[in-house]
Amino acid sequence: MACQARVALQCRTALLQVQLNLQDVEIDMQEYIARRRRRRKEQRRRWWSKKWLGPERRRQFGLYDQLMVELRREDTAAFCNFVRMPPGMFDELLARVGPRITKQYTSFRAPLEPGLKLAVTLRHLASGAKFMDMRYSWRVPHNTISIFVREVCQAIIDEYVDEVMPLPTDAAEWQVIADGFKQKWNFPHTLGALDGKHIRCKKPHAGSGSTYFNYKKFFSVLLLGLVDADYKFVWVDIGGRGAAGDAQVWNESDLKDAVYTGKVPIPQPDPLPMDNEDVPYFFIGDDAFALRPNMQKPYTLRGMSREERIFNYRLSRARRVVENAFGILANRFQVLMSTMQHTPGTVRLITTACICLHNLMRIRYPRMQNQLLDREDANHNVINGEWRQGRNMRDCVVVQGPNRDNREGKKQRNLLKHWVNSPAGSVPWQDRMI
Structure with missing residues (x-):
């Protein structure tokens, strides 16, 4: 009986120690979260929005409002090479995908144009350029690009996948x-x-x-x-x-x-x-x-x-x-x-x-x-x-x-x-x- 009592006491002691350890971990986590919140309050943004990434500079120097307009007007082949599709196809894509990627206007900040989002996404797909590099030419922050590229790709899939890649069902x-x-x-x-x-x-x-x-x-x-x-x-x-x-x-x-x-x-x-x-x-x-x-x-x-x-x-x-x-x-x-x-x-x-x-x-x-394509110009007649x-x-x-x-x-x-x-x-x- 004394042996059983001693084992039960040891089990209770071990259980109590585990509970104390869990309480210590919870306290440490709460202190860590509180420190993180204090640091975030103390930190101040250096810029609300960098001037060279603002909408005025974007319209004045960005590729979408300058180069793409020139290519569409003066060199259709170069436009096609730039976004991998002719202007007519780009316009169709924008008309069908645009409503899916258009954000609501608020007093907080004007949203990006759907045409700009589509053009940036197509250029990323065409060139494989990194977002950090693309921000200098498109005048759009790289973290913003990383968000809307996924949105545009998802919109393209939702709009076209059933039309252009239907799996045969019969x-x-x-x-x-x-x-x-x-x-x-x-x-x-x-x-x-x-x-x-x-x-x-x-x-x-x-x-x-x-x-x-x-x-x-x-x-x-x-x-x-x-x-x-x-x-x-x-x-x-x-x-x-x-x-x-x-x-x-x-x-x-x-x-x-x-x-x-x-x-x-x-x-x-x-x-x-x-x-x-x-x-x-x-x-x-x-x-x-x-x-x-x-x-x-x-x-x-x-x-x-x-x-x-x-x-x-x-x-x-x-x-x-x-x-x-x-x-x-x-x-x-x-x-x-x-x-x-x-x-x-x-x-x-x-x-x-x-x-x-x-x-x-x-x-x-x-x-x-x-x-x-590996096309062949050969006579395809068969002999009966x-x-x-x-x-x-x-x-x-x-x-x-x-x-x-x-x-x-x-x-x-x-x-x-x-x-x-x-x-x-x-x-x-x-x-x-x-």
Whole structure:
């Protein structure tokens, strides 16, 4: 009994000590907060607003009221290069986004013009310039720029994302994408080209460790994009940590789950041209993705036959639209080529806004920046005939693989290999390209 009483006394003593420690911590915190409040009251602002950042100097010397007016009047091409869009597109953007970013006039201080906010944001996206540098030319405080750039990007997304990047919701819409790949790139049944791009950013915070540090040895946020035959983004997943791979982000994405479970219906399998065997519709990607009936990728480079090299060329020819889309996107909005000094959330916001503007420009001005595309002037006529005659098709029936999906994917890839090497699917220039 004496032993139990002694243990109970020790427990009560320890509990009392913990309570006293918590009280000490609370007192220290209250004293710290009180000191902070006293210091803030004692501190006085040196300037309410610096004169060279005031509205009068801004209208007299700022880029928005001076240079942009001159460029619009005298050099439209330079205006387009400055904000990455023609004056007409800028005016449309301002008319639709302006009401979302307009602040209320008060007796406290006149708000910034929505046109100025839009121009500063577009110039940041176009050049990747830091806010501290931009304040000297635009005559706007850097902390103010950091606030309204996020607001403008969010307004662009809210206004345009459903219009310029609608995800297909039925088989007919997916069929339009597949028809585009068949007509432009001679690769049927393709629902889109998939690839990833690392967007550079600063280290998020001290506790992030290596989660944003990728195999290329820099911190990044991963952009995974699905692109149609006309270089427009159909779907994107932005925000994957740099340490993750393309396949990991794809496997965890909502789109893959929706397509594979039938929540987003895709066209039912049907025959390739000049054939009678049903083939599933699929996405195309590089070696990072797993080979499946709904995901096709090239053959491994080791020990390829001539027919496999031709298949790789044909698939890569269709798949490079996503590489070109990334190229156009980064060349138009060079903030994506710099190391963004933003948090991952702001990086996602800016990247999404850039993609919306990219799709908008592809819709409104499809020929702009076409010199960056790998276009081909070739004869796309096909030769009619039974391409299966005389060919050994056993590799479309018996294949080795770790699981059923992998084996079915290999069968489908072999079937496509035979098709692109047959009179029904071949193109006149494919032999000289390998």
